[in-house]
Amino acid sequence: MNKPVLEIIGVSKRFGTTLANDDISLSLAKGEIVALLGENGAGKTTLMNILFGHYVPDSGRVLIDGEELPQGKPRAAIRAGIGMVHQHFALAPNLTVIENVTTGTESLWSLRSRRAEERIKLLAISQRFGLKIDPDARLGDLSVGEQQRVEILKALYNEARILVLDEPTAVLTQLEAERLFATLKDMAAQGLSLIFISHKLDEVMSASDRVVVLRGGRHVAERRASETSKSELAELMVGRTVTRPVREPSSPGELVLEAAAVTVRSAGVDRLKAIDFQLRSGEVLGIIGVSGNGQAELAQLLSGTTSKTSGDLLLFGTAVASLSVADVVSAGVGRIPDDRNKEGAIGEMAIWENVILERLASFSRRGLVDRKRAVAFTQKIIDQFDVRGGTPTTRIRLLSGGNMQKLILGRNLIDRPRILLAAQPARGLDEGAVAAVHERLLDARRQGTAVLLISEDLDEVMALADRIQAIVGGRLSPPIAAEEASSRKLGLMMAGEWEKEVAHAV
Amino acid sequence: MRFERREHRPVALVIATPLIAIAAALAIAGVLIAIAGAPVFEAYWRILLGAFGSRLSATETLTRATPLILTGLAAAVAFRARLWNIGGEGQFYLGAITAAWAGSHLFGTWPSIVQIPLLLVFGAVAGMILLLVPLWLRLRFSVDEVVTTLLLNFVAVLFVSMLIDTVLKDPLAFGWPQSQSISEAGMLPKLLARSRLHFGLVIAILLALVLAFVQSRTAFGMQSRAAGLNPQGAAFAGVPLGKTLVAVACISGGLAGLAGAVEVMGVQGYVTTNLSPGYGYSGIVVAMLANLNPLGVVLAGLFTATMFVGADGMSRSLGIPSYIADVIVALSLLSMLVAVFFTQYRIRR
Amino acid sequence: ATPIKVAGIHGSPVENAWNSVLHKALQDAAAEGTIEYVFSEGVSGTDYPRAMREYSEQGAKLIIGETFPVEKQAREVAADYPETAFVMGSSGKESGDNFGVFGTWNFDGAYLAGMLAGKMTKSNIVGSVGAMPIPEVNMLINAFAEGVKAVNPDAKHLVTFIGTFFDPPKAREAGLAQIDAGADILFGERIGTADAAKERGIKSVGSLIDYTPRYPDTVFANALWNFRPILNAAIADIAAGKPTGRDYTSYGLMKEGGSDIVFVKGVAPAEAEAAMEAKRAEIKAGTFEVPRVMDEPK
């Protein structure tokens, strides 16, 4: 390759006591795709934020085409041709797509927006890179995948030559992800340089030219994608060999949860349409589907935060009309929410408070919280589930994503639940953490817990589930046995084509 | 430059920053005092004397702190659950007029031991009801309560003004708009003879203690905090958001209403439309100074009262415009807010 | 004699016309050397009793002010400081030896101004803008209306209350509203009313102080009130060692020289002025009493 378009030289950044980036150097050539790999908290996002000017590094420099980029100025980064797709989208839901894209692209002092020209330019870009979008849609009305597209269009609209994507596929389905990578490769062929961050080794292997591995804030390794393997990368990342656990055969026990023609309607829309499923103890039932097809409502229904509109729900053989969170928890249902920051934790509260909040009744007497017992209980979870980075009294906000997830798992599993509802349990986690979470889920299954796994990740579902159903537009397919599942078949199911294909299933 | 949250707060800092804040406020006020032509250092001394220099000033400071503590608690409880109750002033007036009505029309002849608690409850309930209206609007129509509670202040004060001009008007007040007086038996006992200091201070401090206990030890305290910090997460954990907010609104509105009842039962005996020099609004600042901690509210209320009473007295003894008292209070509140901030954050490059 | 220490405690800013009358009298007395004057203004009801106590403890011999919203507490304070004389604008009765009261009885002047206005109005509609329907405001507006009626029984009288003591722009709007409703002479109990009259080129009557210099071609008559007689009486009582716990209101009456009308000669028809002057003489002689109606004017 020729002379690098981007060089990061000796960047360090400290947050309080955490050294998030420790003397990291990195370069990128024109037309190259570099994957940035690392555990949760390895410092990937921090490094990219420094590159884009969100953060000012404590030391180090960034060069674009050999010229030093002023620090801490996103505007300068944009001018220099850097575009960034943020891990947490940086979009304004009440503005339209075109407004989101064009904000800040014109002189702020010009007397009117050139909306017509902007629209033409946006549509041209959208056509050229195959990113279809309605410029006048309100952003908040778009699906996650479409929002992702807007994020990329924003960068392209600014004529980015270097595109940074921070976990772009974390919220996409396999199909969407594949399409995205095809687009990215196409962009690289057109001369763009790309850095993308991902925890998914398959993607990294197939899409990148070069892989850079960070660990504990340090640049630990660099490999050509063609000269490495998934297992080597996993080991470099975590510092030891990681293998994902595999499901051993088991014989499911009694029926613990059954839904018959359950419908959930909210705001006048049927979000779940007459769904049927059965869940037995000691098995994992995987619900797979593109996000936004009713998974949230299904999880809410079983978490006790939404009630069904019609149909029958049988819990341990008894019909239940509506469930409250307290009912669900006391019946022995563990719940892992799909958004750990919004639902799973209250960031400003202590770890022990987060642990007992959903079972306050059993940790309080006559309205008074038994703090001592709660802290001891929390300590037990921390020890048993290997939660690192905090004591029971630290604010949960300070835990890394993986550790927070371990804690959430712990608070649900420690009492051996009869049913475990796990929504996207490994989303956004690094390879080591994913393995740990999967191990815990399989362990629970071994102990006789019935696991309902809601996931978008085909590999995950195929590795863990005994039976699989697909959810599409609020409808649930009939189940198929894991042995019959293949990516192709699941793909078709997720596209809603189960009627003819799997009519004879289990 | 940016600010970084401190995970640990050094004790020395927690003690030093408020002192620096007071010094800063006094320094700025000193410039104004000098411009007004008064000796600056003597003025500082006079503020101290004005707040604590005599039996009169000390009791007056405590008397003024009483409603501030109560409205401060009202704001603190609500804000902790992210219920933005800016309506303390209206709740205060409604509580006051209800207590005055109950004490003159309903229970005026009853013995103190029954009457006083009844009046307090009536006042508190009136405050509650006034806050439940905006809460209902928020839960039912998602109307932002900052604005509705603010607007209801004006409605409440006009309503009180109408009552004391019509049905509750004291016929013996020679046509002046004021409510009938609470009977002697309905008045709170004085803590010290020949002063205005009344039993309300004890009520305020007791309630602060109770509230501190409720917030830190009880399941309800934990739930309401969770509901405030992250409603979605709290709902997932089974906190009944609506019920919790209603309970919080009852406590908050109740405290503000109680503040009004206590003020009218402790000091004046009847209601006029200038019963409160903005206690409802000051309570919000008091709560914030206290970082929403109930025990802190007691201190913050005392601090605010000290600054005002002291500076007010100073303006009289030095003959400078009495508006200086409010200026000094405002300056010290603002600088204290900044100081509280710096106990929580540190500056980084 | 050494000047006695007098403190003024004003519930409103001293710009408020009523307070300004007290303030001016006290300032004048201080300038003459009869008293030594200190004051506080904008003192809220809550703070009022404390201000009274503080001035008492600072050794003020006489405290002048207004206790309308704090009648009860003010009397308690007075009882606690028997050495200090309190002479307060009040709607209540005097109390003890040292708590005297006074009312604001400048309605004689308002009545006389009404006599002029009644003869001047062409539209046969006059208007009054007041703060709130409290007795002293009512008495004044009623007297003005009576004066109008005495000379022009057919004239219509409009009344608007703005609901607050301090909102001159609002008083002005109220005045304009009355002019729109046909009034061509306004009685401004509140400042701001005359601005409306001035803007529309009609005439207006002022109260308490002489507004003519401020609105030369607009305000042609004022129902003046002079606090000096009350102040002097109180000072004299103190000097003589007599109790001040009495009602000083009557010193503010026209026949005592405490209130009067000032008017610009030649604005009203000559015979109207003559009739008014005759009535004025009667009031001064005590042969005519302007009715004192404290009910809300309709």
Place this chain on the structure above:
Amino acid sequence: MSAVFDIIASAGLWAAVFRIATPLIFGTLGALLCERAGVLNLGIEGIMTFGAMIGWLAVYNGADLWTGFLLAALGGGVFGLLHAGLTVTLGLSQHVAGLGVTLFAGSFSYFVFRLAVPVAGTPPTITPFQPIAIPGLSDLPFLGPAFFAQTPPTYLAILLALVLAYIIFRTPLGLAIRMTGENPHAAEAQGINPMVVRYGAVIAGSALMGMAGAFLTLSAFNSFFPTMVQGRGWICIALVVFASWRPERALLGALLFAFFDGFQLRLQTALGGAVPYQLFLMIPYILSIAALAIMARRARVPQALMQPYRRGER
């Protein structure tokens, strides 16, 4: 009933509506601008007081009316800077900082006024803005006296409402402000410094509040009185919500509010004291609350309103 009709059909009422509305228009636009960028500014009541005082004081000391008006805007901007410092840089709670600013600006104004102007019987006067009859239009029957004989600041207020609507919805600057109020992180990702935008909006918005105050002393009246703002600032805060954060609706809201005020003053003279005057005074507040209940679902609150933005904080 016919009394009501007569009132509504009188040109005087409509002229009054525009006069009464003017300070509300300035103030509401100011508060709206701050809120569009994500900052609630409860300092408005105090800032208006300061504007009223400083504008008047300048003219009293010989400045011409427009200089006074400008100074009031400048003074408002200075307090805006204070509010922005507290809420944007430090990220303090916006209501509390606002109440603090109101308390400070208000009492500071009175103090300065007392030092700067000798106490007199009634406060000294200046010559205020005079109504300008718009040539041609002001001669129209009814419409002329109703709409085209106002003082210049009234025309300015109406113009500003339209200009602000244009800026917010039609210019890149307005887009930047809106995005900052919706999601400052998104603004930053587009190379806009949300801190700077918020500072700018709060300062400019507070300048408008200062002008709102100045109208009271330079046009509606000719003297400054302590406490003369009389809660007009709080009404503006309500009007912003009533207007669902749109300047052109703010204009309508202010006019509607002023209509009720002007109407009740006239109705009082028509009905006499039959109904307690407090009921009339309550009308605008209660209507605002009712309007909020009706419109709240449709109104799109700036999503980042009252949320502090700190760079580099998660």
